[in-house]
Amino acid sequence: MQGGSGSSCGAAGLPFTSCLQRFMQRLQQQLTGEELQVFWREWDAQGGGPCSSLRQQAAARLQAHAVCWQDVAFAADALQELCWEQLHTGHWMDVHLVWRDAYTLCMLLTVVAKLAVVCMPGQAAAAAAAAVANSTMHRSAASATQLESAAMASTPQPGTSAIAVAKQTAAAAAQPAVHDLEVALTPQQQQQQQLDQVLRQMLPAALKQLDLAAMMGGLRFRPLLDEAIALLDQQLLLLHSRVDNSHAAAAAEPGTEAGDTAANAGVSTAAQEASTAARAAADVRKTQQQTAAAEHDTAAAAEPAGSDDGLHHAKRRRLQQPAAAAVPQVTPQQQQQQQQQESKEQLHQRELLQLPAGSLSAASAVVPVECCPSLEHFMMTYLLAEGGPQPVVIRGAMQHWPALTKWHDQAYLSRVAGRRTVPVELGQHYLQEGWGTALMTLGDFIAQHMAPEPAAAATAAAAAAPPQRGYLAQHQLFEQVPALAADIATPDYCMLGEAGVSSVNAWFGPGGTVTPLHQDPEHNFLAQVVGRKYVRLYHPKHTQRLYPHASGMHTNTSQVDIDAVDELAFPEFAGTPFTDVVLQPGDMLYMPPKHWHYVRSLSVSFSVSFWWS
Numbered sequence: 001m002q003g004g005s006g007s008s009c010g011a012a013g014l015p016f017t018s019c020l021q022r023f024m025q026r027l028q029q030q031l032t033g034e035e036l037q038v039f040w041r042e043w044d045a046q047g048g049g050p051c052s053s054l055r056q057q058a059a060a061r062l063q064a065h066a067v068c069w070q071d072v073a074f075a076a077d078a079l080q081e082l083c084w085e086q087l088h089t090g091h092w093m094d095v096h097l098v099w100r101d102a103y104t105l106c107m108l109l110t111v112v113a114k115l116a117v118v119c120m121p122g123q124a125a126a127a128a129a130a131a132v133a134n135s136t137m138h139r140s141a142a143s144a145t146q147l148e149s150a151a152m153a154s155t156p157q158p159g160t161s162a163i164a165v166a167k168q169t170a171a172a173a174a175q176p177a178v179h180d181l182e183v184a185l186t187p188q189q190q191q192q193q194q195l196d197q198v199l200r201q202m203l204p205a206a207l208k209q210l211d212l213a214a215m216m217g218g219l220r221f222r223p224l225l226d227e228a229i230a231l232l233d234q235q236l237l238l239l240h241s242r243v244d245n246s247h248a249a250a251a252a253e254p255g256t257e258a259g260d261t262a263a264n265a266g267v268s269t270a271a272q273e274a275s276t277a278a279r280a281a282a283d284v285r286k287t288q289q290q291t292a293a294a295e296h297d298t299a300a301a302a303e304p305a306g307s308d309d310g311l312h313h314a315k316r317r318r319l320q321q322p323a324a325a326a327v328p329q330v331t332p333q334q335q336q337q338q339q340q341q342e343s344k345e346q347l348h349q350r351e352l353l354q355l356p357a358g359s360l361s362a363a364s365a366v367v368p369v370e371c372c373p374s375l376e377h378f379m380m381t382y383l384l385a386e387g388g389p390q391p392v393v394i395r396g397a398m399q400h401w402p403a404l405t406k407w408h409d410q411a412y413l414s415r416v417a418g419r420r421t422v423p424v425e426l427g428q429h430y431l432q433e434g435w436g437t438a439l440m441t442l443g444d445f446i447a448q449h450m451a452p453e454p455a456a457a458a459t460a461a462a463a464a465a466p467p468q469r470g471y472l473a474q475h476q477l478f479e480q481v482p483a484l485a486a487d488i489a490t491p492d493y494c495m496l497g498e499a500g501v502s503s504v505n506a507w508f509g510p511g512g513t514v515t516p517l518h519q520d521p522e523h524n525f526l527a528q529v530v531g532r533k534y535v536r537l538y539h540p541k542h543t544q545r546l547y548p549h550a551s552g553m554h555t556n557t558s559q560v561d562i563d564a565v566d567e568l569a570f571p572e573f574a575g576t577p578f579t580d581v582v583l584q585p586g587d588m589l590y591m592p593p594k595h596w597h598y599v600r601s602l603s604v605s606f607s608v609s610f611w612w613s
Contacts (some may be wrong), residue, residue, distance in 0.1 A: 200243075
C-alpha cells in the first residue's frame with residue numbers, strides 16, 4: 001500500500017511512507033557519489049579493511065535498480081556492530097573520527113532499512129522483517145551473519161506484500177483500546193491501523209538507535225541523521241496523539257463505562273473542592289468567634305468588682321464592638337496564600353540545612369552581582385581583572401529566553417523531547433561507589449526521577465533502601481533536540497572569546513544533585529533556568545590546599561568531600577577561603593577557567609552551561 005500510515009508528516013503533510021521514501025532517495029543519492037568513495041578510503045586507512053566485504057554488499061544493494069532493503073539492513077547492522085566494538089576499544093579519545101562517522105552512517109542505514117522492510121511496497125520479507133525489527137543493537141557481527149542466513153532461508157515466496165508482514169506482526173500484538181463508534185473499517189483502513197500498530201512498536205527503538213548515533217557518532221553524516229530523527233520523532237508523536245485522542249473520545253462519550261467514570265471523577269473533584277472551601281470558611285469563622293470570646297473574657301476580668309450594673313454592661317458592649325470589628329476578614333484564598341508563603345519559607349530553611357558547613361556565612365565572601373553589565377564593563381572589571389578573571393553573577397541577561405517560562409512545565413519538556421534517549425547519571429556523584437549511568441528516554445527520566453512522590457510512599461521507600469538519584473548532567477541536549485535549543489540563546493559575553501562557544505550542556509535533575517569540587521579548563525557561564533542552585537568557588541591559587549587527585553581520570557577533581565570533610569586526611573583544607581552564591585532562575589554565573597567549584601541543587605533544577613575560550 002503506497003499510502004501506508006495515514007499520519008501526515010513534514011510541512012507538506014505527506015503520509016509517513018511517502019516521507020520515508022523521499023528520505024531514502026536522498027540517502028541513496030548521497031551514498032553513490034565520489035564523496036562516499038573518499039570516505040571508504042579514509043576508513044580503510046584507519047583499519048576499516050575487514051569491513052570492506054560487508055560495505056561492498058551494502059553499497060551494491062543500495063545501487064541496485066530495485067533495492068532489497070532486507071539485505072541492506074543485515075549488512076549495515078553487522079557493520080555498525082563492528083564500529084561499536086571499535087568505539088569501545090581503549091580510551092574514547094584514541095578512536096579516530098572516521099570510525100565515529102562510520103558508526104553514524106551504518107546505524108542510519110540499519111534503521112532506515114528496517115523501516116523500509118515494513119513500510120515499503122514490494123519488500124517480500126515476512127520472516128526477515130520480524131527478525132530485523134527485533135534484532136538488538138549489540139548483536140555480534142558473526143551472529144548477524146547467522147541470522148541473515150536463517151532469515152534468507154525462511155523468506156516467503158516473492159509477491160508477499162510488506163503490509164502482509166504488518167498484518168502478521170500486528171495480529172500477534174494487543175490492539176489498542178479504541179472506542180467503538182460503530183463505523184465499519186474498510187480493508188485499507190484496517191491495513192493502515194495495523195501498520196500504525198507496528199510502527200508504534202518499532203519507532204521508539206529506532207529513535208533510540210539514532211540518538212545513540214547522535215551521541216557517539218561523527219559529524220560527516222549528521223545532517224542526514226538529524227533529518228531522519230526529526231521524521232521518526234514527529235511520526236511517533238502523531239501516533240501517540242492518535243491513541244490519546246481515541247481514549248479521550250471514549251472517556252468523553254456519555255453512557256460508556258469510561259465516560260461515566262470520567263463524569264463521576266469530575267463530580268467527585270468538584271465536591272472535594274467545595275468541601276475544602278467550606279471547611280476553610282468554617283475555620284475562619286471559628287477563629288473569629290474564639291477571638292471575640294477571648295476579648296469578652298478579658299474585658300469581664302478587668303471590670304471592677306461590684307460594678308455589674310446596666311451602665312457597665314452597656315460600656316462593655318461598646319468596648320467589645322470595635323474589638324470584634326477589628327478582627328480581619330480572612331478569605332479562604334488569603335489563608336491558602338499565607339500557608340503557601342509559610343511553606344515556601346520553611347522549604348528555603350530546609351534547603352539551607354542541606355548546604356556544607358560554613359556556607360553563606362561570614363567565613364565566605366559573596367560573589368558580586370551585576371545587572372546586565374555592558375560588554376566593556378564585564379571585560380575590564382571581571383574578565384581582565386587584576387590578578388586574573390573573577391567570578392560574577394549577571395542578572396537580567398536571560399529575560400528574553402522562552403525557557404524561563406516554558407521549562408517550569410515538565411509536561412512541555414516531555415512533549416517536546418520526551419521520546420529522545422539521554423544518558424542519566426545514577427547515584428550521588430561520579431566519585432561515589434555505586435555511581436553509574438543508564439540510557440532512558442527523557443520522558444521516563446522525568447516520570448521516574450522528577451515526579452513528586454506522596455510523603456508516605458517516599459518515607460517507606462527511604463526506609464527500605466536509599467533511592468538512586470537520577471541526574472541528566474553535562475549532556476549536549478540542545479544539539480540533540482533543536483526545539484529546546486530555540487528556547488535559549490548564547491550570552492553576548494561569549495563573543496569576547498577568541499574561539500567562541502565550544503560546548504553547551506544541560507544539567508537537569510531533582511533537588512539534592514551534587515557535582516563534586518572540580519575545575520574546568522575553559523570560561524563558563526552557568527545559566528540557571530529552573531529552581532535554585534548553590535555554587536561554591538575556590539581560586540586556582542589554592543589548588544594545593546584542595547588536594548586534587550594525583551593521577552587517573554579525575555586529576556581535575558578534589559579528593560575533599562565538601563559535604564563531609566575529613567580534616568585528618570586533608571589538614572590544609574581547613575580555612576581555605578572561598579566565595580559562594582545561591583543562583584535563582586534568571587541568574588547567570590561567570591566562572592573563570594581553572595576556578596574550583598562545587599555545585600548542589602536545592603530544588604528541581606535545570607541549568608545550561610556555556611563553555612567558551
